[in-house]
Amino acid sequence: MPLSKRHLRHSQSILKQTYQRLKTSILLGELASGQRLVELQLAEQFQISRTPVREALRLLQHDHLAVIDDRGIVRVASISAAAATELYHCRMALEELAIREACQNATHEDLHELQYTMHQAEKLIESDHTQFVPQTHADNQLQMLHYRLLDLDYQFHRLLARSSGNACLMTFLDQIFDKMLMLRIQTIKHNSNVLEIRLEHHPIYEALVQRNVEAGVQAIREHLMASKYRVIREVEHIQQAIEQSQLGQ
Secondary structure, X not given: OOOOHHHHHHHHHHHXXXXXXXXHHHHOOOOOOOOEOOHHHHHHHHOOOHHHHXXXXXXXXXXXXXXXXXXXXXXXXXXXXXXXXXXXXXXXXXXXXXXXXXXXXXXXXXXHHHHHHHHHHHHHHHOOOHHHOOHHHXXXXXXXXXXXXXXXXXXXXXXXXXXXXXXXXXXXXXXXXXXXXXXXXXXXXXXXXXXXXXXXXXXXXXXXXXXXXXXXXHHXXXXXXXXXXXXXXXXXXXXXXXXXXXXXX
16 A cells, blocks of 8 residues: 555654754764764664654765664764864865955955954953863863854854855855864863964954054964864874774674
8 A cells, every 4th residue: 555645744854853953963973973873773862763863864874874884883083184184184174265356345344243253262362261160071061162152253253254255156155164063162171272263363353453464374383284283183083082982883
């Protein structure tokens, strides 16, 4: 007997929810790079059949968020140092163009929003009181602080791209930012020092205020080169840890 339309919609809804739940957990670092994704365990955890889990895992593989290793085990994907380097090189090329055009086209409102984003980041850092609370709560608060700082970092760079007035540039940069999200979250989770926005955003902003293209390009280049160095170093450490862990399984 053919399945009813209602049953099909229900099945698709469960698949969509399962996929979205797993995707969000990966992007937020709740499922770590290299972690096994066991179909039966996930089905029991979500209290659903194995079929939507199996299909969700296939979708995650299509999105390059999950991979099958040499032993046929499905794992959370990890971004290699080489892939991370390529992303940073693309981002640097696009953001150099962004700062060049923003120096010509940024409005007073754009500058105000960029400044506000920097002030919000400074307030967050200055209001960090995690050293005065129990360790478990401190860890949770620190993680949320880092996620909020990362969000402010992306706000700053998206505002910079918007200030260029180049809609096509914004679209390309958003694609790069989306691809980098898992990379940034996973590295911050292991080492919060990879994120530095308190000092490195100021020279970019000052160059923009002064409409100084050369200074702006230099500032954005130095910022992204420093970020690349910190992130790549941490990616290599994470990859080593994953390889050692998989050898023990």
